[in-house]
Amino acid sequence: MSLDPIYYAISWILLRWHSLWDAIGIPDERVLGTTWAWILAIFFLVVTLRVILFPVFVKQIKSQRAMQALQPKVKALQEKHKGDRETLQKEMMELYRTEKANPLMGCLPMFLQIPVFFGLFHVLQHLKPGLSDESKQLYGWPLEQFNSAIDAHLFNVPISAKFGSTSAELAALGADGTTVKILAAVLVLVMMATTFLTQRQMILKTGWAEDPQQLMIQRLMLYGIPFTLLFSGALFPIGVVIYWVTNNLFTLAQQQWVLRKFPPPQMANKGGAGARPAAGTKVSGGPKSPVQPARTGGLFGRKSEPEQVSPVVDTKALAPKPGAKPVNPKKGARPANKPKG
Numbered sequence: 554m555s556l557d558p559i560y561y562a563i564s565w566i567l568l569r570w571h572s573l574w575d576a577i578g579i580p581d582e583r584v585l586g587t588t589w590a591w592i593l594a595i596f597f598l599v600v601t602l603r604v605i606l607f608p609v610f611v612k613q614i615k616s617q618r619a620m621q622a623l624q625p626k627v628k629a630l631q632e633k634h635k636g637d638r639e640t641l642q643k644e645m646m647e648l649y650r651t652e653k654a655n656p657l658m659g660c661l662p663m664f665l666q667i668p669v670f671f672g673l674f675h676v677l678q679h680l681k682p683g684l685s686d687e688s689k690q691l692y693g694w695p696l697e698q699f700n701s702a703i704d705a706h707l708f709n710v711p712i713s714a715k716f717g718s719t720s721a722e723l724a725a726l727g728a729d730g731t732t733v734k735i736l737a738a739v740l741v742l743v744m745m746a747t748t749f750l751t752q753r754q755m756i757l758k759t760g761w762a763e764d765p766q767q768l769m770i771q772r773l774m775l776y777g778i779p780f781t782l783l784f785s786g787a788l789f790p791i792g793v794v795i796y797w798v799t800n801n802l803f804t805l806a807q808q809q810w811v812l813r814k815f816p817p818p819q820m821a822n823k824g825g826a827g828a829r830p831a832a833g834t835k836v837s838g839g840p841k842s843p844v845q846p847a848r849t850g851g852l853f854g855r856k857s858e859p860e861q862v863s864p865v866v867d868t869k870a871l872a873p874k875p876g877a878k879p880v881n882p883k884k885g886a887r888p889a890n891k892p893k894g
Contacts, residue, residue, distance in 0.1 A: 556668065559669065563676050565693060567595070570593065572698075575590055585708070588704065591702060592707060595795050598796065599796060603800070616655055619654040623649075630648065642766075670793070677713050677790040682703055705792075707795065710728060711733075712792035714790065715790045716737035716786065716789075733791075737786075740786075740794040740798065741783070745786070747802060748779045751801050752771075752778075756775060
């Protein structure tokens, strides 16, 4: 399957935004070592795609709400079929089919952005000097804008350079290897951190899943993807890393707004998932969050309320004093003398 339509679409959006900034008066010359017209074009590429995908994001939130509402039933099935994994999986799939819930819907926005990511990766890889005029005009690029994009920099680092660029590639771009590696390393670390925070923010608001399959997906999204970026990030051009970080920041703001406006519902059943425990009661059962207890507020979470501790009884104060007449507690409620006659 050819990805040319995606390459043309990504190029068209980038070129339209670059033309807009050029028309406004933002020059292609570097200011503070940065070609702002192209950096802004990448930033608004993210904005354009997020606006297009906003309905999908709303469906993702609704799906997560539906999955959260099913947690008591999921837990009941786990107790019923404990030890019988095959039957449990069949019952779970039947439950999702009956309730029209899709566990994979939470990952849909990310899956839809994967082709865009690879499309931008390919387009930026194509921006290199030494190509013929015919090759430069591939994917609808005019010669003038192609030559301008080749010279696009962020803090004196070409946006088509990457941490793993070879000496020959750096020489062709006229870039300093040390500067490229320092900036690329910082951006990759920021990319990892913001990727972790986007997943952590959602889990802190919706809680950890009871379904083992859902729980595994949550852990993979929270820890697995940021960890893989430590190695794969060395292969990403600077422009792709800028796109990824911008997308993460946009996601953080979007999620915070949606989750504040439409907070996760509280479960109505007593003692079920989401029920508020009585004061001083220690809650047990269910997967514990390795990050922080579920349903805490804010991006970084609130501190959990301190547990109420029963008052300590001073046994020495209750002990009888030396020489005092012992009192029989059973006779305390009866009169001291029996009535005559």
